[in-house]
Amino acid sequence: MANREQFRGHWNEVKGRLKEHWGQLTEDDLQRAEGSAEQLVGVVQQKTGATRKEVEKFLNNILGGSLGDQASETVRQYSEAAQGFADEAGAYAKEQARRLAAQSSDYSAKIVDTIRTRPTESLAIAFGIGIAAGALFFAGRRR
Template identity: 65%
Template sequence: MANREQIKGHWNEIAGRLKEHWGQLTDDDLQRVQGSADQLVGMVQQKTGAARNEIEDFIDSVFRGGIGERAADSVQQYGEAAQQLASEASDYARDQARKFAAQSADYSARVVDTVRARPTESLAIVFGLGIAAGALLFLGRKR
């Protein structure tokens, strides 16, 4: 039989399931015995005429079947959702890497074609960039 702490910790679920199973139980009946396993069983027995072991088995089944199954279902659902998200993130990252690689290759090919087509202008641009970078470094060290 479930102990006092288990019953107190899951009181709303137990009360709801008891009222579903034995319709003649009221909120007031259950409120009077809240937290006490023996009083709960005695009150249900008195109101319904059910056998003590039947009531105890029912309360135990709430813990075994109800809470455990829902917890397992929730864990499984979260696991499946996490797996789906990880798969989607992996696919997205793979797509982005492919796009980046394609763009990189395209830009590299353009640079090579430009240097081959206009070698003098390319050297002049690179030389100018080198002078500008050197000037920035020199001015940065002066300060």
């Protein structure tokens, strides 16, 4: 049998579905049992002649269906939100990659320009970096 919170949370739906299924139930009958699943089962049994098991199964189907619908709706909403965040993150990453590529291209152009306008200084700097790298390499191998 469904718990009290489930039952109270879906009271209007439960009332409507009970009246659809068992037409002889009145609003007054259902008001007597409001908030109590045990009383509701008793009222339905008394008015309709249905068995306790039959009434409980019907109530569980109502509550199980509506809870399942709510759960699937919640999952759908979270899925849509996650997709939105993923789309935003993808757009941000693409923009940052584009910006980085543009900066890299700018720096490459500046380096080429510097080498063309100052070839002697560029060659001296490259030679010095080569000497330093070689020294570090050989110093690391000796240890």
